[in-house]
Amino acid sequence: MPPPTPPMDEPVPVNDGFLRLTDELVEEVFFRLGPDEPSRLVRASAVRKHWRRILADAGFCRRYREFHKTPPVLGLFNEDTSFVPTSALLPAQPEWRPRRRTMAAVDCRHGRALITPYNRYFGDFGEGEPFDLTVLDPLTGHRRRVSCPDNNVLWFSAAVLCAAQGCDHHGCQEGHFRVAFVTTDQQKRVTSGWLYSSETRAWNKLSSAHHHNVTKYTFNQRVPSVLVGDAIYFNIDGVIKCDLGTLRLSMFERPTNVKGRLMTAEDGGLGFAAVVDVTNLTLWSMETGLDEGAMGWSKLRVIDLSTLLPDGVLSIPMPEYEISCFAEGSQVIFISIGACHMVDLKSRRVWKVSPPGRKFFPYMSFYMPAMEAGSTGQGQ
Template identity: 55%
Template sequence: MGELAEDLFLRLSPELVEEVFFRLPPDEPACLVHASAVCKPWRRILADLGFRRRYYKFHGTPPVLGLFQQGDWLFREGARFVRTSALFPAQRDRPCWFAMDCRHGRALLASLGTTCHLMVLDSVTGHQRLVVSPCNRPVSFSAAVLCAAQGCDHHGCQGGHFRLAVVTTYQQHRVTSGWLYSSETRLWSELTSVHHPNVRCPYNLGAPSVLVGDALYFNVGGIVECQLGALRLSMLEKPVDGNGRLSMSHNPIDGIGTLMVKEDGRLGFAAVVDVTNLTLWLCETGPVGAIGWAKLRVIDLNLRRCSQHVNSALALGGRSVHALAITGVAEGTQIIFVRAHVGSYMVDLKSGRVRPVDAYGRKFFPYASFCIPAMEAGCTGQGQ
């Protein structure tokens, strides 16, 4: 096979071979490894840094390579990583840490003791950095990580400077406060606080965030907008159904829903409001900011077929499998994660594809990054 492939390579231009390699799926790094093992000329192409940059640009959005899971169906605490790609480096469980966020090739974990520590982790290289939080753990605590480089395409920026945002809510005082950290200055900047006397803020640890332009949005009671440039917080109301409220079922997570970013870059919201269907909204904005929510569509998740492929003692046979809650969103994509009676599922809202995920976490933080395994060129002579 190696001799035949090398003979084929000599008959084709390197540019044409690159075009073939560009189409190898980024969510399966094993394909690149197998291609590099065929012959030395192929390995030289795949080991080239220029090829890797062009490969990232060709695919654009980094693939989801795994899930940081906060707790599981047995309500065990701590952060656990579930790989969705076979060759992605294994991650050890961290029972004393909580998953808080994943973005721009970084994961953010928190250790909530007398002093709150935050860990910024590059899961591809294993590099980690600890930062002391500016506040002790309140009733509601959320944090986010993002790349600090201006104009970065976030295809391979894990090693650069980053920013952290922390948002806390004290139910008794009905006040939400925030801080912003820069790894370049190693300093925290305090954001203006916002009062919200009419918003119910239950216990919430690690509410997922989404990044839209220069603003982070957290789903904590209401929707907290963190304007990074202005260092200012503000509140948005959640979308409502026809009855004037989000429908609440026996599981309180259902009515909370989750924030997401639509394909056009605008803020969206999704919730399982009647146990069987997923409802999507889009935030409408005006000259002075958000003015309301428009309902986009209702999706029947139809998880029954997928449940037949899940090896679980809780399988429900031919009966309907209802989604209980949205447990995560892959930012920059139209992929969400939902929990049902028989397990968890990854749902592609664009294609309608639904597939089971081997995890039972209460919250998922999808880790998205390009991962091309390290390769040596092997030789320098053409055709050697």
């Protein structure tokens, strides 16, 4: 005689036409609820108390993140630090906002946003005056201030990233972080950089990168960055590589002079995307040759935007169609054409996510409201 089936907390009668599902099968179903819209988990937790306990379990939350691997885009930071949520559960504004519009978002990564003074020329800070950078958790409002490494800098770009070795970055906002800070001296034609550690609370100076194609009109203010391996890349007068292990800056050319964005390539390496010939989205990938580590760009593919975007979008008169940003570690880009459209190059799905904007910084993170709802009886 087979052993009896262990009773569930709330058994579902088989003779009513319902199947008895084990917790493992229920979890497998919940894993398929996409993380880009956390409200799906909230609705599932409201169906049955037993389901709520499953969703509230820390082990399920960990396995859910491991299943999806890449955190979803939950919102967009505009340059003026306004926040455009792409999920119904997230607030239209983070809990923290500057008192005056003198601050700007310059980067978003690993569940954190990096906020800096908007413009040293027109803001509250003059040359030689100290100022702070702010590392912000948009969901909790928790923030850390970091003093600028060089008070004489007027124009700069910066990036924030998790400092933990081997981290999967699924929920590390509360851990230690690093900030990369770069600036170009137009007269000396040299880019300098610093790397901050929240663990030591100190800046380390990076080696400088010298180059010859700097113009006096090039200001590396709020240039988006991309993290690939153990290096941060900035699109400044070419591509500036900040090696986090050797603390060395180096420079190489872009694949085209057309305005574009660095991104994550399909193979996980460094990529570049630009709209060429009016409506052709062209993608490149960085390759390392066999000749003493020589680097070069390889064109991957060309996508006709008229076959990708909704009908009528390209009829909007604009001087140029611009890539606003990309979602790091994925094939999701954002194109500004009348409005900002989120485009998944892999699935070819397109969403209109915000009003027009020239520069956004995607906020990517796993948000598990069902976990709080299951343990406290209410969502966030």
